[in-house]
Amino acid sequence: MTQQMTALPRPLPQIDRDHEEWWAGLRRHELLAQECRRCTQRIFPPQSLCPYCHSPEHGWHRLAGGGKVYSWVTVRRPSHPWFADKVPYPVVLVEMDEGFRFIGSIDCAPEVLREGLRVEAGFEDINAEVTLLRFRVVRTPG
Amino acid sequence: MNEALRRKAAIVGIGATEFSANSGRSEQRLAAEAVLAALEDAGLTPDDVDGIINSDFDATNQIDVINTVGLRNIGAYATIPHGGGSPCGTVAQAAMMVASGACRSVVAYRSLNERSGHRYGSSEAVPTFPWVYGLHAPYGLIVPAEWTAMHARRRMIEFGDTREQWAEIPVTFRANANRNPRAMMHKKALSRQDYLDAPILAEPLCRYDYCLETDGAVAYVVTAAERAGALRSVPVYIHTAVQSAAFPIWYQTNWYRDSLTTGSEMVALGEALWKKSGLRPGNIDVAQIYDHFAPLVLTSLEDLGFCRKGEAGAFVGEGRISSSGELPLNTAGGLLSEGYIHGWNLILEGVRQVRGTSTSQVKDVEFSLVTSCWGAPTSAVILSR
Numbered sequence: 162m163t164q165q166m167t168a169l170p171r172p173l174p175q176i177d178r179d180h181e182e183w184w185a186g187l188r189r190h191e192l193l194a195q196e197c198r199r200c201t202q203r204i205f206p207p208q209s210l211c212p213y214c215h216s217p218e219h220g221w222h223r224l225a226g227g228g229k230v231y232s233w234v235t236v237r238r239p240s241h242p243w244f245a246d247k248v249p250y251p252v253v254l255v256e257m258d259e260g261f262r263f264i265g266s267i268d269c270a271p272e273v274l275r276e277g278l279r280v281e282a283g284f285e286d287i288n289a290e291v292t293l294l295r296f297r298v299v300r301t302p303g
Numbered sequence: 304m305n306e307a308l309r310r311k312a313a314i315v316g317i318g319a320t321e322f323s324a325n326s327g328r329s330e331q332r333l334a335a336e337a338v339l340a341a342l343e344d345a346g347l348t349p350d351d352v353d354g355i356i357n358s359d360f361d362a363t364n365q366i367d368v369i370n371t372v373g374l375r376n377i378g379a380y381a382t383i384p385h386g387g388g389s390p391c392g393t394v395a396q397a398a399m400m401v402a403s404g405a406c407r408s409v410v411a412y413r414s415l416n417e418r419s420g421h422r423y424g425s426s427e428a429v430p431t432f433p434w435v436y437g438l439h440a441p442y443g444l445i446v447p448a449e450w451t452a453m454h455a456r457r458r459m460i461e462f463g464d465t466r467e468q469w470a471e472i473p474v475t476f477r478a479n480a481n482r483n484p485r486a487m488m489h490k491k492a493l494s495r496q497d498y499l500d501a502p503i504l505a506e507p508l509c510r511y512d513y514c515l516e517t518d519g520a521v522a523y524v525v526t527a528a529e530r531a532g533a534l535r536s537v538p539v540y541i542h543t544a545v546q547s548a549a550f551p552i553w554y555q556t557n558w559y560r561d562s563l564t565t566g567s568e569m570v571a572l573g574e575a576l577w578k579k580s581g582l583r584p585g586n587i588d589v590a591q592i593y594d595h596f597a598p599l600v601l602t603s604l605e606d607l608g609f610c611r612k613g614e615a616g617a618f619v620g621e622g623r624i625s626s627s628g629e630l631p632l633n634t635a636g637g638l639l640s641e642g643y644i645h646g647w648n649l650i651l652e653g654v655r656q657v658r659g660t661s662t663s664q665v666k667d668v669e670f671s672l673v674t675s676c677w678g679a680p681t682s683a684v685i686l687s688r
Contacts, residue, residue, distance in 0.1 A: 170430055172445065174437025206435055206559060212551075232460065232563060234452040235506035236443055241426040244443045249506075252442045254453055254558050262558055264439040271506070276460045293441050 169242045173291050179209045186221060187292040190284040194261050196222040205261040226282040227299075228257035235271040255280055255296055265294030273298065304395040304544045306579050311402035313531035313538040314394070314686065316345025316524035317651045322487050322642030325419040326518035333520035334363040334414035335371035341522040342372075346535035347408055349373045352524070354400045354409035356393045359384040360645060362421075363414045379406050387595060387676030388568075390646040391684040394673075395544035397525035407526065413647040414520035422516055424448060435554060447595065448513055450556045452505040454678075455598040457563040459507060461613065464598065466507065468616035470498040472597040473511040473639050475624050480636025482626075483662040487515055488640040512597040514638035521647045523654070539657040542670065542687040543580035547572035548680035555678040564613075566677045569606035573683075577608065580685050582670060584609045587685070589656045589665040590630060590672040591649035594637040599677045607674070607683075626663035634663040649673050650684070657686050 176184045183206075186193035195207040199216035210217050232254045239245045251271040256262050267280065279299040286292045318340025320326065320333050328336075342348065353376045355365050365380055381396050383389040390413070397409040417423060424446050432440035444450055458464040477493035480486035493511065501509035531538035549567035553559055560567065577583060584607065594600050601615035609630065610618040624632040635641045635652040642648055653673035655661040674683040 172426075172429060172440045173431050174441060175431045175433045176437070177434065180434070180437075206438060206553075232453045232457045232558070234444065234449055234456065235503075236449055237502070237506060238504040239443075240424070240446040240449060241429075241440075241443070244445075247443065250443055252439075252444050252449075252453075254563075264442055264444060264558070266442050287441075291441075 171243045171287065172241055173287065176290060180207050182221065183207050184291070187284060187294070190292070192224045192226060192257070192263070192282045192294070193221040194224060194259065196220045224257050224259050224261065224282070228255040228280055228282070230254070230274060230276060230278040230280060231256040231262055232276070233274045253280070253296055263294055265296045267296045267298065269298045304398055304579070308398055308402045309580070310540045310542055310687070311528050312398035312525050312541045313528050314523050314541065314654050315526050315531050315534050315536050315538055316341040316343070316347065317521070317654050318342070318344055318523070319485070319521040319648065319651060320519045322485060322517050322519040322644070324487070324518065326416055330363045330414045330416050330420070330520070331367040331371060333416070333518070334368050334412045334522070337414065337520035337522035338368060338372050338410050338412050341410060341524045344536055345524045347524060350376055351408045352410050353377060354379040354397070354406035356381045356383065356396055356409060356411040358382065358386065358389040358393065358413055358645065360386045360389070361413055361415070363412070368412060385680040387593060387646050388679035388681035389675065390650055390682065391544060391673055391675045392546045392682035394525070394541060394650060394684045395546055395682060398541045398544055401525055401527040407530070409525045410522060411525070412520060412522040413644055415645060416518040417643060418516040418518050420518070424513065424516060435556060439556060447555060448508055449505045451596045451599060452508045453558055454563045454602070455512070455596070456507055458598055458601065461564050462616065464601070464616045466499060468620065469512065469597050469601070470495050471619045471624070472594065472600050473498055476594065476633045476637040477640045479626060479634050479663045480640035483635050483641060486636040486641040487517060488636060508596065511639070514595045514643045515640070517642035517644060519642055519644055521644050521651055523650060537658045539654045539686050539688070542685040543576060544682070544684040545572060545575040545579060546680065546682040547575055552680060555676070557678050564602060566602060566606050568679070568681050569603055569677050572681055573607035576683050576685065582685065586670050587630065587672045588668045588670055589634060591633050591637065591653050591674070593646050593649065593674050593676050594633055594639050595676060597639065600632070603674060603677045606677070626665065631663070631665050634661050634665065646675050653684070653686050657688050
């Protein structure tokens with residue numbers, strides 16, 4: 162029984178054709194926002210066409226990686242078997258300095274979290290296809 | 304639904320099964336039972352029904368309801384999407400179907416074994432999650448409570464909301480359920496202290512912030528207003544029913560938008576509601592506000608204009624939302640304490656308040672508001688006598 166529980170895989174994303182370039186960015190340890198080649202609007206999450214000018218031609222803007230904790234959740238009762246032995250675990254919503262928000266895990270205890278905490282994007286390679294975001298708390302001197 | 308349809312249709316029948324943790328029956332059978340009860344309430348027969356509506360999340364195909372109830376005259380059908388955002392949208396759809404003359408009588412239903420069968424609040428070992436779900440599920444935000452906790456925390460950050468303030472919602476709704484024999488929590492008291500002492504599940508939310516998990520079904524019947532008066536039930540007129548999405552909108556996971564504490568779809572819904580109804584929040588005598596999670600009732604009240612942004616925590620205090628208060632809310636107990644029929648049971652209570660048959664009846668109800676889910680393309684209806 163215990164073996165079965167631990168053998169259950171971590172839930173992972175389905176990487177579909179409209180979003181494979183964004184996930185490829187994470188594999189390269191780059192955090193991307195979609196940028197329209199025609200009208201230069203940047204959006205996240207990515208869409209199949211630019212919602213502002215409807216161009217299908219999009220590029221990608223690489224974010225610098227710095228941001229602040231905007232909100233967070235500490236899950237104390239797991240809802241999915243893979244997380245059963247991970248509770249309590251924090252999940253953060255980070256607002257990047259460029260203005261986009263991303264969900265990720267973080268390398269600190271839940272008690273450390275507060276609104277505005279400075280973090281930087283880190284990357285956790287899960288398998289050949291999937292790299293996930295794992296933010297790091299920025300240690301400021303003093 | 305536009306102003307031309309105001310009071311052109313009426314809800315003339317409501318029906319429900321019991322609400323339980325284990326119905327012991329199929330969802331198809333529950334649906335049929337609720338539809339038959341609604342027809343009985345209206346004094347109509349299956350042969351009178353020529354339109355049928357349900358919600359996209361419903362596992363009971365309309366074919367099974369047609370075959371079980373013996374609906375021989377169906378000539379129009381619709382399914383309204385967006386789960387918890389759909390319920391009041393089905394009322395708008397029904398009103399359009401009968402007011403246009405396309406149908407004479409439309410039945411709408413929602414059936415689910417949400418406790419004994421598939422539970423929305425837990426997850427099987429699903430290996431992969433599609434599209435935007437893949438952006439948060441791998442980190443352990445899998446079910447709606449875990450998503451909503453992110454929004455609830457943000458209320459604390461922006462407005463200084465406290466759990467003491469949030470307690471007012473589940474405690475008030477529970478008191479209403481304690482007067483309602485149909486409610487799953489009819490015999491279970493809930494004190495403010497019970498709420499404050501409850502274990503935190505997805506911080507900052509505790510179990511009493513969560514809606515229930517329920518087996519059961521509800522249904523209602525709509526006819527054109529001019530036919531409604533001839534039926535045996537007291538007609539409850541659809542004054543206004545509206546739907547609203549927003550741009551962008553994210554499957555209840557709206558953390559990519561400007562605000563986590565303002566639902567642009569709910570703001571747009573409120574604007575449409577007041578414009579098309581010719582009413583203001585002050586005209587509403589009683590409201591059933593979609594309560595999947597307690598803090599989102601506060602956000603909905605603000606977005607709809609019942610109080611200013613950030614002030615709902617104080618607004619719901621001092622007995623204002625109790626059944627004898629200025630704005631009684633969720634008088635049957637709501638999704639938090641009556642049962643979770645995915646928001647559809649709120650419609651039935653909105654009807655009872657106009658009929659004068661609620662177990663927490665508000666005096667002299669002229670306008671009864673029902674809303675659907677915050678954070679998804681959503682809907683609302685104002686019912687009147």
